Amino acid sequence: MSTANNTGMNPSRDDFAALLAESYGESEAFEGSVVKGRVVAIEKDVAVIDIGLKTEGRVALKEFTGHGRDPAPAVGDEVEVYLERVENALGEAVISREKARREESWVKLEKAFEAGEKVDGVIFNQVKGGFTVDLDGAVAFLPRSQVDIRPIRDVTPLLGVPQPFQILKMDRRRGNIVVSRRTVLEESRAEQRHEIVANLEEGLVIDGVVKNITDYGAFVDLGGIDGLLHVTDIAWRRVNHPSEVLNIGQTVKVKIIKINHETHRISLGMKQLQDDPWQGIEAKYPINARFHGRVTNITDYGAFVELEPGIEGLIHVSEMSWTKKNVHPGKIVSTSQEVDVQVLEVDSVKRRISLGLKQTLQNPWEAFAEKHPVGSDVEGEVKNKTEFGLFIGLDGDVDGMVHLSDLDWNRPGEQAIEDYKKGEVVRARVLDVDVEKERISLGIKQLGGDPFASAPVGEDGEVKKGAVVTCEILEVKDGGLEVKIVGTDLQAFIKRNELARDRADQRPERFAVGEKVDARVTLFDRKARKIAVSIKALEVAEEKEAIAQYGSADSGASLGDILGAALKARETK
Numbered sequence: 001m002s003t004a005n006n007t008g009m010n011p012s013r014d015d016f017a018a019l020l021a022e023s024y025g026e027s028e029a030f031e032g033s034v035v036k037g038r039v040v041a042i043e044k045d046v047a048v049i050d051i052g053l054k055t056e057g058r059v060a061l062k063e064f065t066g067h068g069r070d071p072a073p074a075v076g077d078e079v080e081v082y083l084e085r086v087e088n089a090l091g092e093a094v095i096s097r098e099k100a101r102r103e104e105s106w107v108k109l110e111k112a113f114e115a116g117e118k119v120d121g122v123i124f125n126q127v128k129g130g131f132t133v134d135l136d137g138a139v140a141f142l143p144r145s146q147v148d149i150r151p152i153r154d155v156t157p158l159l160g161v162p163q164p165f166q167i168l169k170m171d172r173r174r175g176n177i178v179v180s181r182r183t184v185l186e187e188s189r190a191e192q193r194h195e196i197v198a199n200l201e202e203g204l205v206i207d208g209v210v211k212n213i214t215d216y217g218a219f220v221d222l223g224g225i226d227g228l229l230h231v232t233d234i235a236w237r238r239v240n241h242p243s244e245v246l247n248i249g250q251t252v253k254v255k256i257i258k259i260n261h262e263t264h265r266i267s268l269g270m271k272q273l274q275d276d277p278w279q280g281i282e283a284k285y286p287i288n289a290r291f292h293g294r295v296t297n298i299t300d301y302g303a304f305v306e307l308e309p310g311i312e313g314l315i316h317v318s319e320m321s322w323t324k325k326n327v328h329p330g331k332i333v334s335t336s337q338e339v340d341v342q343v344l345e346v347d348s349v350k351r352r353i354s355l356g357l358k359q360t361l362q363n364p365w366e367a368f369a370e371k372h373p374v375g376s377d378v379e380g381e382v383k384n385k386t387e388f389g390l391f392i393g394l395d396g397d398v399d400g401m402v403h404l405s406d407l408d409w410n411r412p413g414e415q416a417i418e419d420y421k422k423g424e425v426v427r428a429r430v431l432d433v434d435v436e437k438e439r440i441s442l443g444i445k446q447l448g449g450d451p452f453a454s455a456p457v458g459e460d461g462e463v464k465k466g467a468v469v470t471c472e473i474l475e476v477k478d479g480g481l482e483v484k485i486v487g488t489d490l491q492a493f494i495k496r497n498e499l500a501r502d503r504a505d506q507r508p509e510r511f512a513v514g515e516k517v518d519a520r521v522t523l524f525d526r527k528a529r530k531i532a533v534s535i536k537a538l539e540v541a542e543e544k545e546a547i548a549q550y551g552s553a554d555s556g557a558s559l560g561d562i563l564g565a566a567l568k569a570r571e572t573k
Helices: 003-008 013-028 062-069 097-116 182-197 365-370 412-421 535-548 557-570
Strands: 033-043 047-052 058-059 077-083 094-096 118-127 130-135 138-143 162-170 176-180 205-213 217-220 226-230 249-261 265-269 290-299 302-308 311-316 339-349 352-356 377-385 389-394 398-403 425-434 437-444 467-479 479-487 490-494 516-524 530-534
Touching: 013 425, 047 077, 058 077, 058 094, 062 535, 077 352, 097 162, 118 138, 130 176, 162 182, 176 182, 226 249, 302 490, 311 339, 365 398, 377 398, 389 412, 389 425, 398 425, 467 490, 479 530, 490 530, 516 535, 530 535
Parallel strands: 138 176, 226 265, 311 352, 398 437
Antiparallel strands: 033 047, 033 077, 047 058, 077 094, 118 130, 118 162, 130 138, 162 176, 205 217, 205 249, 217 226, 249 265, 290 302, 290 339, 302 311, 339 352, 377 389, 377 425, 389 398, 425 437, 467 479, 467 516, 479 490, 516 530
16 A cells, blocks of 8 residues: 555544644633533433534533523523533533523623613522522622612512512622612602602592501501601690501591602691681680699699690699699699699680699688688797798698797897797797788797887886886896896896996996896887886986985085985985
């Protein structure tokens, strides 16, 4: 056989290797790309696919049917798959329908992301912080906060259901896609709200369903849009919490009070469907008329009383009690208590009624004046001692005051008040009752009578200026003597320089408590309640009298004889 013939019919090993390398080189050029193939067989749960290479590839059927996307392929169907490797250890091509779909999806998703368009997907699994979404082969992450407008507890109804999503972020290099369902819902809701609001108008009465209840009101579903029914617009009467009147799911008839077309906020009212109870309020509740009501609310400044449904009045704390001035209203009345009140003022414009509770009770100062007229004596406990007098607790839970000047006839009030202790029971005389100013004036010294008023008047024992009186020493002081005029209740103070004519004898220590001395009245003013007595004045007067009696020019008596005679005459009196 010739060499030429051998070459033409039987290629050398080098030629075969070259052909094989050429064949594989062309095939390797397809690796990492999407190629078309034909299903040549179905073996259990695997599709055998011919992609034009020397060997077929196998793809699990679930890659075609996963997440409810497509039906399983049949023999003869043309499909697109992703060629990973031309041949594996088993001599088969490594292909994938999932990766083919993912490659296709990324191209479509990037276009949708750039255009801001929505994409369809299926939530198929829950992961930490959210869920995974199949976007036709590409897997995206759905954060929990982006699932719905409001937090939802159970997402089971959303799993496996095709629905639109908005792509928030894409990173092909890292294979990351973040999507949002909430954005789609908000956009759809905004469009729906705009359409619904456009068909509503203020003053319209419609039915709604209570969707949510808060402390300040209730949200009512008006058929795709919520309106706020504020707690103050539920009823004319006081409603402390909307749950007192409404329940979630309850159908209510409401009136549209206000619509804000920019924010799509709608204010609703229920009480506006009823007659306003404040109409003609002045005629229904005239001033000074008395009514029966129920305490609905208590505050620091007073208590609210419901006179009828929708009509409440305020008893200010100052109108609650005649005597309890600085007490919290909660200590005088309680919530739900039935009370009698008197109308003090009505303001229909401000929708206010001022009520009085104490006006329905007798004024305790009037009651005291009736029971204890001026001049009568009363008894009470010393409640307080102040710099201007004593406060005495009296009948009817009222206080009377004894001024310092009415404690004692003879001593200063600052001194006399020290004799009294808080809690001590004392007697006093009613001097004055001022009902309007709520004041009762009492006196303690008036119980014993005025010593100036009872001072003797007449020739025998008359107390007047120039009269000689006998004094009993009550107290010896450095500045003089505290004395009482015998036969009277009058007290006086003899100053040191009035104790004797001679300076050497002007010493208080010469005298003793209980000793009696004679003195001359140098001042007596019954009106001004002032009296002054002097031993010195008496001695000087007696000296003058002795000189006049014994010291005539022709008597021949010396001054010593005259004074001795005067002293003897004084001692024999």
